[in-house]
Amino acid sequence: MDQTQLAIKEFLSRFFKSHDLQPDEDIFALGFVNSLLAIQLVAFVEKTFGIRIQDEDLDLDNFRSIDAISNLIARKTTAEATPA
Amino acid sequence: MKLELSAGQRQARAEFRAFVAAEIAPHADRWDREEAIPLELVGRLRERGWLGSNVPPEHGGRGLDMITYGLLTEEIARGCSSVRSLLTVHDMVAHAVGRWGSREQRQRYLPRMARGELLGALALSEPNAGSDAMGIETTARADGDVWVLDGRKKWTTFGQIADLFLVFAKVEGQPAALLVERESPGLTVRPLRGMVGTRASLLAELFFADCRVPAANLVGRVGFGISHVAAAALEQGRYSVSWGSVGIGQACLDACRSYAAERRQFGVALADHQLIRALLAEMIVNVRAARLLCLRAGYLRDTRDPGAPAETMAAKYFASTMATRAANDAVQIHGANGLCEDFPVARYLRDSKVMEVIEGSTQIQQITLPLFDFQEF
Numbered sequence: 460m461d462q463t464q465l466a467i468k469e470f471l472s473r474f475f476k477s478h479d480l481q482p483d484e485d486i487f488a489l490g491f492v493n494s495l496l497a498i499q500l501v502a503f504v505e506k507t508f509g510i511r512i513q514d515e516d517l518d519l520d521n522f523r524s525i526d527a528i529s530n531l532i533a534r535k536t537t538a539e540a541t542p543a
Numbered sequence: 544m545k546l547e548l549s550a551g552q553r554q555a556r557a558e559f560r561a562f563v564a565a566e567i568a569p570h571a572d573r574w575d576r577e578e579a580i581p582l583e584l585v586g587r588l589r590e591r592g593w594l595g596s597n598v599p600p601e602h603g604g605r606g607l608d609m610i611t612y613g614l615l616t617e618e619i620a621r622g623c624s625s626v627r628s629l630l631t632v633h634d635m636v637a638h639a640v641g642r643w644g645s646r647e648q649r650q651r652y653l654p655r656m657a658r659g660e661l662l663g664a665l666a667l668s669e670p671n672a673g674s675d676a677m678g679i680e681t682t683a684r685a686d687g688d689v690w691v692l693d694g695r696k697k698w699t700t701f702g703q704i705a706d707l708f709l710v711f712a713k714v715e716g717q718p719a720a721l722l723v724e725r726e727s728p729g730l731t732v733r734p735l736r737g738m739v740g741t742r743a744s745l746l747a748e749l750f751f752a753d754c755r756v757p758a759a760n761l762v763g764r765v766g767f768g769i770s771h772v773a774a775a776a777l778e779q780g781r782y783s784v785s786w787g788s789v790g791i792g793q794a795c796l797d798a799c800r801s802y803a804a805e806r807r808q809f810g811v812a813l814a815d816h817q818l819i820r821a822l823l824a825e826m827i828v829n830v831r832a833a834r835l836l837c838l839r840a841g842y843l844r845d846t847r848d849p850g851a852p853a854e855t856m857a858a859k860y861f862a863s864t865m866a867t868r869a870a871n872d873a874v875q876i877h878g879a880n881g882l883c884e885d886f887p888v889a890r891y892l893r894d895s896k897v898m899e900v901i902e903g904s905t906q907i908q909q910i911t912l913p914l915f916d917f918q919e920f
């Protein structure tokens with residue numbers, strides 16, 4: 460896992476204490492996702508990676524796994540770094 | 544985290560305090576009896592830029608830092624909780640639109656909300672859905688380029704005069720948030736009266752019958768209406784209610800300080816009775832503790848810390864229950880005078896109870912707070 464994935468895993472591990480979360484594992488399928496995680500996950504991603512999650516990013520597939528979140532961050536970072 | 548206010552924050556608080564002392568506090572009991580704040584006051588709040596003061600500058604707002612915002616809320620609530628609730632609900636809608644609204648929605652609504660030209664109100668609660676937000680029965684269905692809403696909302700604070708409602712509805716069973724302008728066809732607003740507390744908050748019931756709004760009025764995405772859009776609005780609301788509760792507690796303390804000094808029983812001032820002092824000591828310490836929790840929540844919100852929702856919830860829980868205890872003791876200190884309209888403490892008690900019910904009841908906070916806390920250990 461790269462640094463982004465490790466940071467996401469560390470954050471999510473607070474919610475999945477006894478589970479060694481894998482990069483491609485579906486966190487919704489594990490059944491631990493609730494509204495608390497949803498709120499904090501957005502705040503964590505925004506603060507840690509300096510991006511802004513927008514309304515168009517509200518898609519469960521963007522938050523389904525460590526890989527998915529990492530890909531979202533990569534896309535947003537590229538988009539926000541590109542001059543309009 | 545700095546515990547001391549900056550010079551700018553102290554200056555802002557002095558401005559808020561002076562305005563409330565002159566324009567709000569002297570009239571709050573009358574507005575409570577009349578069950579309405581005057582529209583002229585809304586205009587004066589608008590002139591000062593205190594409606595939508597949380598709107599970011601890029602959308603024409605003042606983008607107040609969260610501490611200054613909290614001080615504004617505390618001072619307004621110290622004078623009148625109904626006026627505070629105007630700021631609360633308006634800013635909840637502004638915050639949700641700023642957080643999850645589309646670029647078009649932000650450009651269309653936020654500048655006018657920041658100027659106070661457009662008053663927002665949150666339409667979440669229903670006759671059969673209070674704490675159980677996912678239990679809402681209002682529906683929305685897509686029909687070409689519009690959404691069609693059917694259902695009913697209740698306890699919509701300032702619904703009587705709001706221009707823009709953030710309405711939560713189910714779309715094929717999934718929660719969604721929609722912006723509904725007051726003039727939308729199929730929307731009927733009916734005033735609600737006879738509330739126990741924050742009586743001047745111009746509550747209303749909303750009836751949606753084949754109510755049509757543009758497809759572009761969906762906020763966020765279908766399925767995220769409660770978990771993200773309502774959550775953002777409610778977090779803002781909890782922050783406002785936390786500071787508002789501190790304002791009530793401080794108002795109780797102010798009232799008791801002067802009453803206990805002037806009122807004499809058994810040949811001495813009430814303040815010289817040890818049991819009265821014990822009540823005052825509890826009030827002093829609890830108001831200060833609640834304010835500290837609010838300051839910490841504000842700091843975390845300003846720094847966009849993921850821990851902000853939990854800290855805001857803790858502040859709301861403590862401050863709202865503190866306000867009820869403080870107001871209860873304030874009435875007790877005032878004796879029979881506390882039970883009549885000649886003194887404001889009875890209003891404080893009625894208003895404080897509202898704070899334990901709105902934006903997540905005390906029991907909802909009790910259920911939820913441990914879940915946050917368990918993550919940390």
